[in-house]
Amino acid sequence: GNNLITSSNHLRHVDFITNLPSGAGKISHLNAVVLGEASASEQADLVLPSQQFSSQALVPSHQKYLEMYMRSIQDPAGFWSDIASQFYWKQKWPEQVFSENLDIRKGPIKIEWFKGGITNICYNCVDRNIEAGLGHKVALYWEGNGPGFDDTLTYSQLLHRVCQLANYLKDIGVKRGDAVVIYLPMLMELPIAMLACARIGAVHSVVFAGFSAESLAQRIVDCKPKAVITCNAVKRGPKIIHLKEIVDAALIQSAKTGISVDVCLTYENQSAMKRESTNWQEGRDVWWSDVVPKYPYTCEVEWVDAEDPLFLLYTSGSTGKPKGVLHTTGGYMVYAATTFKHAFDYKPSDIYWCTADCGWITGHSYVTYGPLLNGATVVVFEGAPNYPDPGRCWDIVDKYKVTLFYTAPTLVRSLMREGGVSFSGCFLSVYCCFLMIRDGACFYEVILLIAILIFITITQYVTRYSRKSLRVLGSVGEPINPSAWRWFYNVVGDSRCPISDTWWQTETGGFMITPLPGAWPQKPGSATFPFFGVQPVIVDEKGVEIGGECSGYLCLKSSWPGAFRTLYGDHERYETTYFKPFPGYYFSGDGCRRDKDGYHWLTGRVDDVINVKGQGIYAFVTLVEGVPYSEELRKSLIMTVRKQIGAFAAPDKIHWAPGLPKTRSGKIMRRILRKIASRQLDELEDTSTLADPTVVHQLIELADC
Numbered sequence: 103g104n105n106l107i108t109s110s111n112h113l114r115h116v117d118f119i120t121n122l123p124s125g126a127g128k129i130s131h132l133n134a135v136v137l138g139e140a141s142a143s144e145q146a147d148l149v150l151p152s153q154q155f156s157s158q159a160l161v162p163s164h165q166k167y168l169e170m171y172m173r174s175i176q177d178p179a180g181f182w183s184d185i186a187s188q189f190y191w192k193q194k195w196p197e198q199v200f201s202e203n204l205d206i207r208k209g210p211i212k213i214e215w216f217k218g219g220i221t222n223i224c225y226n227c228v229d230r231n232i233e234a235g236l237g238h239k240v241a242l243y244w245e246g247n248g249p250g251f252d253d254t255l256t257y258s259q260l261l262h263r264v265c266q267l268a269n270y271l272k273d274i275g276v277k278r279g280d281a282v283v284i285y286l287p288m289l290m291e292l293p294i295a296m297l298a299c300a301r302i303g304a305v306h307s308v309v310f311a312g313f314s315a316e317s318l319a320q321r322i323v324d325c326k327p328k329a330v331i332t333c334n335a336v337k338r339g340p341k342i343i344h345l346k347e348i349v350d351a352a353l354i355q356s357a358k359t360g361i362s363v364d365v366c367l368t369y370e371n372q373s374a375m376k377r378e379s380t381n382w383q384e385g386r387d388v389w390w391s392d393v394v395p396k397y398p399y400t401c402e403v404e405w406v407d408a409e410d411p412l413f414l415l416y417t418s419g420s421t422g423k424p425k426g427v428l429h430t431t432g433g434y435m436v437y438a439a440t441t442f443k444h445a446f447d448y449k450p451s452d453i454y455w456c457t458a459d460c461g462w463i464t465g466h467s468y469v470t471y472g473p474l475l476n477g478a479t480v481v482v483f484e485g486a487p488n489y490p491d492p493g494r495c496w497d498i499v500d501k502y503k504v505t506l507f508y509t510a511p512t513l514v515r516s517l518m519r520e521g522g523v524s525f526s527g528c529f530l531s532v533y534c535c536f537l538m539i540r541d542g543a544c545f546y547e548v549i550l551l552i553a554i555l556i557f558i559t560i561t562q563y564v565t566r567y568s569r570k571s572l573r574v575l576g577s578v579g580e581p582i583n584p585s586a587w588r589w590f591y592n593v594v595g596d597s598r599c600p601i602s603d604t605w606w607q608t609e610t611g612g613f614m615i616t617p618l619p620g621a622w623p624q625k626p627g628s629a630t631f632p633f634f635g636v637q638p639v640i641v642d643e644k645g646v647e648i649g650g651e652c653s654g655y656l657c658l659k660s661s662w663p664g665a666f667r668t669l670y671g672d673h674e675r676y677e678t679t680y681f682k683p684f685p686g687y688y689f690s691g692d693g694c695r696r697d698k699d700g701y702h703w704l705t706g707r708v709d710d711v712i713n714v715k716g717q718g719i720y721a722f723v724t725l726v727e728g729v730p731y732s733e734e735l736r737k738s739l740i741m742t743v744r745k746q747i748g749a750f751a752a753p754d755k756i757h758w759a760p761g762l763p764k765t766r767s768g769k770i771m772r773r774i775l776r777k778i779a780s781r782q783l784d785e786l787e788d789t790s791t792l793a794d795p796t797v798v799h800q801l802i803e804l805a806d807c
C-alpha cells in the first residue's frame with residue numbers, strides 16, 4: 103500500500119476515476135481522498151490540434167518550440183533581450199545585468215532583469231499601440247452585470263481616461279514609489295486605475311472587491327497607501343454590495359493602528375446605486391466624476407527603472423495567510439506580454455475574454471497588462487457568470503465574437519453541473535416518449551430518443567449559443583480534471599479549440615507550464631510543457647532532482663523575467679518560504695508528475711499529501727444536485743475505492759459536503775478541511791479569503807451525520 107502512496111503521493115479529485123462501477127454517476131465532487139492518478143487510458147489520450155490550426159499558429163510544431171526553448175535556456179539574456187527590444191525603452195538596459203542566482207547557499211536572493219533600463223508599462227500598453235496605428239481599435243469592451251449594460255473604449259479613449267486619472271493622482275500628491283490601494287469591481291475604471299498608477303510610477307495594490315473590511319484594512323496597514331480608489335456599490339448577480347461602506351469600515355480599522363488615508367476617490371456606479379445614498383466623509387471622500395473629468399487628456403509619463411516596483415498583490419490565501427507579492431516593471435512587462443501572445447496564439451484580429459477579476463494575478467497579467475501590451479481587444483465583465491442564467495458566458499462570447507476564452511476549472515465544473523437542470527427539456531423528453539410509446543415505437547427507439555434528449559437537455563445552456571468565434575480556450579487556478587477538460591473541449595469548444603491549461607502562480611507573474619496551442623498534442627488534465635526560459639524540475643524529499651518518469655515536488659531552476667522580487671516588507675519570509683526548502687531552487691509548493699512522454703501533471707499542493715502510516719483517510723463528498731445521501735451510497739463508495747485501488751486506500755470516514763470552503767477565486771481551502779477532519783475547530787486560522795464562511799458551519803454540523 104505505501105508504494106502507491108509514495109508513488110502517487112498526492113490527493114486527486116475523484117473525477118479522475120471516471121469509470122467507477124457504482125455510485126459514480128451520483129458524485130459531483132469527491133475531495134481530498136482519492137489516491138492515484140488519471141487512469142492509464144486517460145493518460146494515453148492525445149488530443150491533436152487540427153492541421154488548419156497548427157499551420158497558422160505562432161509556434162506551429164513541437165520542433166519549432168524546442169528550437170526556441172533551447173535558445174531561451176542556453177542564452178536567456180539574448181533570448182529575452184530580443185523580445186524586450188520590441189517594447190519602448192527610454193533608455194536601454196546595460197548588457198549583462200541579468201541575475202539568475204536562486205541559490206540561497208550563495209547569499210540573499212536578489213533577482214533583477216533589465217536593471218538600468220528605463221521604461222514605463224502604461225506607455226507600452228497604450229501610447230505605443232496608438233503610435234503603431236491602433237488608436238481606433240477597441241481596447242476594452244465592458245459588459246455589465248445585467249444584460250444590456252455595456253460600454254466600449256478605443257485605445258485613444260483609454261489613453262484619455264488614464265491620463266485624466268493620472269493627472270488627478272499627481273495633483274493630490276501621489277508620487278513615484280507611493281502606494282495606491284484599488285478596491286473596485288470589474289468596471290473599466292479598474293484597469294484604468296491600474297494603468298494610471300503605472301503611468302506616474304505609483305505602486306498599485308488591487309484588493310479584490312469581495313474582501314471584507316478586515317482584509318482590506320490589513321492590506322491598507324501593510325502598504326500605507328496615499329489614496330484608496332473605490333466605488334459606491336456594485337451589483338453582483340441580483341445582490342447589491344455597498345463597497346464604500348466596507349472601505350469606510352476598513353479605514354476606521356486602519357486608523358486605529360495609526361495608518362490614515364487622506365483621499366478616498368469614489369466612483370459613482372450608477373447602475374448599482376445613486377450617490378445621494380452613499381455615506382460620506384467630507385475632506386477625505388471625493389467623487390471621481392467631480393474631479394477626474396476636469397483634468398487634461400494628456401499626462402507626461404514617469405519613466406522608471408525596470409526594477410522599480412509596479413504592483414503589490416496578495417496571494418489567494420489557499421494555504422495560509424496571504425503573502426504580499428511584489429512585482430517590478432521591466433521583466434514583468436516582457437514576461438506577461440510574451441506568455442499571453444504564445445499561450446493563446448494571439449492574432450491582432452482576436453477578441454479576448456478572461457473571466458478572472460483584476461483582484462487576482464490573472465486579472466493583472468491576463469486582463470490588463472498582457473493583452474494590452476499586445477494591442478489586443480479585451481472584454482471586461484462586471485457580473486457573475488451564471489447570472490441571469492448559466493448561459494451568460496456563451497451569450498457574451500457570441501455578443502462580442504470572443505475568440506480567446508480564459509477561465510477557471512471551478513467555473514467549468516459549475517457550468518457543467520448547472521447545465522443539467524432544464525424543466526422544459528425534461529418535460530419535452532417525457533412528452534416525446536409518451537407519443538412514441540403510444541404510436542408503437544420499439545424499446546430501442548425510445549432509449550435512443552431519451553439519450554438524445556438527455557444530451558440536448560444537459561448541454562442546452564451552452565448549445566443554444568453559437569460559439570463559432572471561439573478559437574482557443576484557457577484554464578487556470580487548479581488542476582483541471584479530465585472530465586471537466588473534456589466537457590470544456592467537446593461541448594464549449596465543439597472539439598475545435600485547443601485548451602491552454604496554464605500552470606503558474608501569483609509569484610511567477612506569468613505562465614510557467616502551459617500548452618502552446620498548435621505546437622503539440624494535448625492530454626486532458628496535463629499542463630504539458632514549460633514555457634520559454636522556464637526550467638521545471640521535480641525533486642524528492644531530499645531535494646535531489648529526479649529525471650524521467652517520476653513524481654515529487656515541483657521546483658524551478660534559474661530565474662525568469664516575471665519572477666516576483668520579494669514579499670513586501672518581509673524578504674526573510676520570501677527566502678524561507680520559497681528558496682530554503684530546496685536550496686538552489688524556487689519551490690512552488692505544488693506536487694507534479696512527469697509522464698513517460700515528458701508531460702507535466704500538476705497534482706495539487708504538496709501539503710495535501712496523505713500519509714497513511716498513522717493517518718486515516720477522510721473524504722468530503724459532494725453529490726450531484728438531487729441525489730440523496732444514504733448509508734448504502736456511503737458503503738458503495740468505500741467498496742468502490744477498495745476494489746479500484748485497494749483496501750489501504752478505503753476512506754475511514756465519509757463526510758457529506760453540500761459545499762466546500764473555497765477562496766473567493768474558487769479554490770478549495772484544504773487546510774480548513776483538514777482542521778474539520780481532525781476536529782481542531784478552534785484552529786481554523788485565517789479565513790478572511792473564504793468566499794462563503796457559512797459553508798464551514800454547515801460542514802461542522804454535518805460532521806457526524
Ligand code: ATP
Nearest residue numbers: 417418419420421579580581604605606607608704
Ligand atoms: P496561497 O499561496 O496564499 O496559498 P494560492 O497558491 O491559491 O494561495 P495563487 O497564486 O492565486 O494563490 O495560485 C497559484 C496556485 O494555483 C498554484 O500554486 C497551483 O496550486 C494552482 N494552479 C494554478 N494554475 C494551475 C493549473 N493550471 N493547474 C494546476 N494547478 C494550478
Ligand code: MG
Nearest residue numbers: 417421607691
Ligand atoms: Mg500559492
